Structures are given as C-alpha cells and as structure tokens.
Amino acid sequence: MTSALRRKAAEMASAAASQCYSYSLSPAAWALRQGGGGAARVVRLPSRRRFSVAAAGGGYDNENREYVIVGGGNAAGYAARTFVEHGMADGRLCIVSKEPVPPYERPALTKGYLFPPEKKPARLPGFHTCVGSGGQRQTTEWYKENGIEVLYEDPVVAFDGKTQTLKTSSGKMLKYGSLIISTGCEASRLPxxxxxxxxxxxxxxxxxxxxxxxxxxxxxxxxxxxxxxxxxxxxxxxxxxxxxxxxxxxxxxxxxxxxxxxxxxxxxxxxxxxxxxxxxxxxxxxxxxxxxxxxxxxxxxxxxxxxxxxxxxxxxGAKPAVSPFEAVGVNSQVGGIEVDSLFRTSVPGIFAIGDVAAFPLKMYNRIARVEHVDHARKSAHHCVETLLTSQTKAYDYLPYFYSRVFEYEGSSRKVWWQFYGDNVGETVEVGNFDPKIATFWIDSDSRLKGVFLESGSSEEFGLLPQLAKSQPIVDKAKLKAAASVEDALDIARSAL
CATH class of the missing domain: 3.50.50.60 (FAD/NAD(P)-binding domain)
Structure with a gap:
C-alpha cells in the first residue's frame, strides 16, 4: 500500500472513531444530550485500546486528540482521574499546561508549603492531585502509565473553534475532538x-x-x-x-x-x-x-x-483566565466562561470547569463562579461524566469553604473552620471561640441558609452539609438561647 493510501485509510478510520466516541463530533449524541432524560449509562471501551488522530497526519503536535484539557490545575487532574476510571484516557487524552509539573492540590501553597524548613513543610510530590480527596497521587509517572499525553510549560495562546485547533506559546498546533477549558484564575496584581x-x-x-x-x-x-x-x-x-x-x-x-x-x-x-x-x-x-x-x-x-x-x-483576589476563549462565551456579571448545568458551553463539544466556569448554582437559582478546590474537583467529575456517558443530571452544587491555619509545630492553637451554604439573612452566633464557635444564617422564613463552624469534631463538621442542603426551618429563639455550640447543633439537627 502506498503512503498516500495508508494516510487515507488512517483518516477514514479516525473519522469513524470520532463519530462513535467523541460527542463533540457526533450530532446524534449531541441531540441526545440536549434532549435530556434517561439514566446515566457509562460507555466503556477496552482499557488498553489506543485511539489517536495522529495517524491522520495534518502536522499537529499532539498525538492524543480525542479529548484535550487546556489548563493543568486541580480540576484538570480530577478530570484526568475520571477519564481513567471510565477507561477512556489511554491514547485519547491530552492535557496542555503552563506549569512544569502535573496538577496538584493548590490550597497547600498558602498552608503547609510556607512552613519553615525545620517544620517539615509540604513539598511535591507529596500533594499532587488527587490526594486531597483520598485518591492516588497522580505524579508524572501516573499520567504516562495511563497513556495521558501532557504538554508542560506551553500554555494555549490561540483558539479556532471552526477548525477545532489550538496554538501554544511555543508555536505548537494542537487538534481536539472534545475540549475542556480548565484554565482557572490568575492572581490580581498591583500596577x-x-x-x-x-x-x-x-x-x-x-x-x-x-x-x-x-x-x-x-x-x-x-x-x-x-x-x-x-x-x-x-x-x-x-x-x-x-x-x-x-x-x-x-x-x-x-x-x-x-x-x-x-x-x-x-x-x-x-x-x-x-x-x-x-x-x-x-x-x-x-x-x-x-x-x-x-x-x-x-x-x-x-x-x-x-x-x-x-x-x-x-x-x-483573582480573575478568571478566559483568554483566548472569549469567543466561546463569557458571562459579563460573574466573569468566566458561561456553561449550562452539565458544563457545556454554547459551542457543541466545548466544556469549561473549575474556577473559570460560570455555572447555574441550582439550589440558589443564580449563575455563579466558585473559586474553590471543592468545586474544582466536583465540577471536573461531573463534566467528564457528562462527556463520556448519557448523564443528564444537573450539577447541584452546595457551596463549601474552609481554611486551616496555625497548624505548624509548636502552635498554641490550630485553627480549622468550615462553612456550607449561603451567608444571607439574620445571623445567630453561639460559642465563645474558646474552643469553638458556630454561626447560623437564617432567612425571613426561618430557614437555615448557611452554617459556619470553628474547631468542630468530624461528626459536627459532617452535619453542616446536611443542614445547608436541607435548609430546615429552625427555631431562632432556641438557637439564641443555646448554652453551647453542641446544643445549638443539636437544635438544628432536630429540625432536619
């Protein structure tokens, strides 16, 4: 067979594979997503099957072109894990990152990473994604072993949705079937x-x-x-x-x-x-x-x-890193790339996750952008489930924030607080901060909208999302009269 015929055969095979397995290139699959309904069905392929558009030639610099993630932050790492769990990463997934290392748990940078050298500070590879949620430490070797192509220190600087191509800062031309934008935020700077x-x-x-x-x-x-x-x-x-x-x-x-x-x-x-x-x-x-x-x-x-x-x-503060994807659709109110409840942008086959995504916050009926590791993890998983299965369940996120400080050796007091829900309405504060304190946000209908807890036990912290999700009607007078944080949480629990 001549080289021209071999190239033509590869092109035909590649196109057929794209129609079967890439929703961005399959009108039938896209129509299925738009129609909604039905239970989630995982489409699984043999774990070692390799799919690549590379055989089709075309002068592109990424071998794995079926799925491309732009951005190498935490959301990208969790998305990669979900691809692997579905057996859809090997030979199909490419990640393009501006960083020299694989995705990691970014919150560590302002916590354990800043400890003095003698206090055993956090260092890579200790906190690579996905150890923050109890998963594997996804080092460089992990990505290689799972057939994931990662292009380091080469951010995307140009995007063409019509030709489904990307250009990096080094001049590489990349091709994609389905694209996940995971560019996160960049720090706001003083002039x-x-x-x-x-x-x-x-x-x-x-x-x-x-x-x-x-x-x-x-x-x-x-x-x-x-x-x-x-x-x-x-x-x-x-x-x-x-x-x-x-x-x-x-x-x-x-x-x-x-x-x-x-x-x-x-x-x-x-x-x-x-x-x-x-x-x-x-x-x-x-x-x-x-x-x-x-x-x-x-x-x-x-x-x-x-x-x-x-x-x-x-x-x-920080601002969403939307460049060079402004044409995909930026929300003017909250910033970020606007997506629906399945993280689909207005362009078929293009998704956005993590800090950069402006998504419907279902439980509060508003568009929001959440700059937090919890949302980065969960949005990544939900998006990839949408891409790889017939899932049509809307993302129903419960806002969650936390911080841990003064955790170094010799600290007189370690501090760890958590907050779930929405901080709107009247506040009721219980406790004296030594050792703990709780704050409850209650709306005009006496519904509990949000709850904050400092220095709680694991059981107490575990109660917070239940309360914020259920938004029970609580007795404000009883909460205000509570003798302790424990009593206040018991009062709130009894309203569930």
Whole structure:
C-alpha cells in the first residue's frame, strides 16, 4: 500500500472513531444530550485500546486528540482521574499546561508549603492531585502509565473553534475532538507603576510563586500582607511560624468580609494579634517603594502613612483566565466562561470547569463562579461524566469553604473552620471561640441558609452539609438561647 493510501485509510478510520466516541463530533449524541432524560449509562471501551488522530497526519503536535484539557490545575487532574476510571484516557487524552509539573492540590501553597524548613513543610510530590480527596497521587509517572499525553510549560495562546485547533506559546498546533477549558484564575496584581512588580513583592498562584516567597521569608524581618481574605489570613498565619514582624493591610472594616460577620471577624483578629500580627483596616495602598538595593522597602498608604517591609505579599483576589476563549462565551456579571448545568458551553463539544466556569448554582437559582478546590474537583467529575456517558443530571452544587491555619509545630492553637451554604439573612452566633464557635444564617422564613463552624469534631463538621442542603426551618429563639455550640447543633439537627 502506498503512503498516500495508508494516510487515507488512517483518516477514514479516525473519522469513524470520532463519530462513535467523541460527542463533540457526533450530532446524534449531541441531540441526545440536549434532549435530556434517561439514566446515566457509562460507555466503556477496552482499557488498553489506543485511539489517536495522529495517524491522520495534518502536522499537529499532539498525538492524543480525542479529548484535550487546556489548563493543568486541580480540576484538570480530577478530570484526568475520571477519564481513567471510565477507561477512556489511554491514547485519547491530552492535557496542555503552563506549569512544569502535573496538577496538584493548590490550597497547600498558602498552608503547609510556607512552613519553615525545620517544620517539615509540604513539598511535591507529596500533594499532587488527587490526594486531597483520598485518591492516588497522580505524579508524572501516573499520567504516562495511563497513556495521558501532557504538554508542560506551553500554555494555549490561540483558539479556532471552526477548525477545532489550538496554538501554544511555543508555536505548537494542537487538534481536539472534545475540549475542556480548565484554565482557572490568575492572581490580581498591583500596577507596575506603583511598585507591583518590585523584587520582594509576591503573588501566590503556583509552586514557583510559593518557592519564591519561601526564599524571601527566610531572609525577611518585616512583612506586609495586602488583603484580608483567604491569602492574607493564611500567609500571615504562616509568617508567625517564622517569627516575623507581620502587618495585614486591607480596605474593609474587618478580615474575610465576604463571609465573616463583624463579630466573628473580631475573634479571629484577636487570635492573630495574640500571635503578634498587626492590622491596618480601612486603608488603601498608594504605592510600594524600593530601597537602595532595588527591593521593596515600604508600603505607602493613601493617607500618607508608611509601613516598612522587606517582603510584601499581595492577596487582593483573582480573575478568571478566559483568554483566548472569549469567543466561546463569557458571562459579563460573574466573569468566566458561561456553561449550562452539565458544563457545556454554547459551542457543541466545548466544556469549561473549575474556577473559570460560570455555572447555574441550582439550589440558589443564580449563575455563579466558585473559586474553590471543592468545586474544582466536583465540577471536573461531573463534566467528564457528562462527556463520556448519557448523564443528564444537573450539577447541584452546595457551596463549601474552609481554611486551616496555625497548624505548624509548636502552635498554641490550630485553627480549622468550615462553612456550607449561603451567608444571607439574620445571623445567630453561639460559642465563645474558646474552643469553638458556630454561626447560623437564617432567612425571613426561618430557614437555615448557611452554617459556619470553628474547631468542630468530624461528626459536627459532617452535619453542616446536611443542614445547608436541607435548609430546615429552625427555631431562632432556641438557637439564641443555646448554652453551647453542641446544643445549638443539636437544635438544628432536630429540625432536619
């Protein structure tokens, strides 16, 4: 057979395989999805069967083209696991990442990773996805063993939906059948003109960022943390283990303003102050100034006051990394790529998951974008189940947030809180924070909408999602009169 005939045969075989197994290229399968209904049915193929469009030629740089995931974050890792569980990864799945390592549990970067060297800090490969949910540690070898092609340090910079092609920063041209956008978020930065890029100014989004910060912490004396949210609280707590002069600066009236009530925030602030952390509230940064060595030396506030610092950590939020996929459809209100309850975009065969997805939050009847590892894991699984099976069950996510701080050796008190649900309505706070505290959010119909618990037992933490999901009608007067957190949780449990 001539080479031309061999190429033609490969093209025909590849096209046939795509029609059978890639929903993005199968109109019948797409119509089935749009129609809804029916129980989920897993389509399984022999685990070692290799499918690749590579044989068709065309000058593309990825061998595995049936399914392509763009982005190498946590959601990509959990999506890969689901592909493997369905026997659909080997020779079919390609992941394109800007990072030099496989997906990992990103929350570790602002927690255990920042411990001093003598305190056994977290390091890779210890926290590769999917150990955060009790799964396998998916190292580089794991992806190779499961036939998954991973292109490292080569982010996608251009996208063509008509030709189903992608271009990477190195100039590689990639082909896909079905595409999953898992690009996550990027840290919001201070403008360069006010010192946002000075040496000694840090942002945390990946391992390289965390390594750079650890290096600075080892030499630092005075640090400034800009932002009173997750990053600010977790980095400041870690800095206490380095015995550094630490100041948190933020524009709001209290820390964690999007979740904490003023009363709850006050208790955490007091704990941080007991550990030597200082707070400057209601303040805005005017500029960061450099010293004679070119490194950051101080933060100048809008009121003219100056706070000395040889290391600055900026934690002022993040923005969804939608480029270069804006044409797929961006939600103007919450940002991110808009998807339906099965994580399908407006373009057949293209999906979006994790932080970058603007999805229907079913239980609260609104479009939302959730920047949290729990949603990254669950959205990845739900999306791949949709892609590989006849599943039509809508994603029904229960918002969940948590934090763990002061967990280093020698800490006077380890802190671990969890929150489930929606923080709307009247609040009822029970407990004195020593050792625990709970806050309940109750709407005008006396329905429990959200619940927060600090330092609970595993059984107590396990109750929280039940309460937030069920939204039972509770007796506010009884909750307010509860003598302890345990009593309050019993009252709420009795309403289920």
């Amino acid at each position: 360069a003109k006010i010192g946002g890029n000075l040496p000694g100014v840090h942002y945390i989004r990946d391992v390289a960022d965390a390594d750079s910060l650890v290096s600075s912490l080892g030499k630092a004396k005075k640090i400034v943390v800009i932002g009173g949210g997750y990053i600010g609280m977790e980095v400041a707590a870690a800095a206490c283990d380095w015995n550094l002069d630490t100041t948190i600066i933020f524009p709001e009236d209290h820390i964690m303003p999007r979740l904490f009530t003023p009363s709850l925030a006050k208790k955490y602030e007091e704990l941080y102050q007991q550990n030597g952390v200082k707070f400057i509230k209601g303040a805005l940064i005017d500029k960061l100034e450099a010293g004679s060595d070119g490194r950051v030396s101080s933060a100048v506030l809008k009121d003219g006051s100056i706070v000395e610092a040889d290391t600055v950590i900026v934690g002022i």
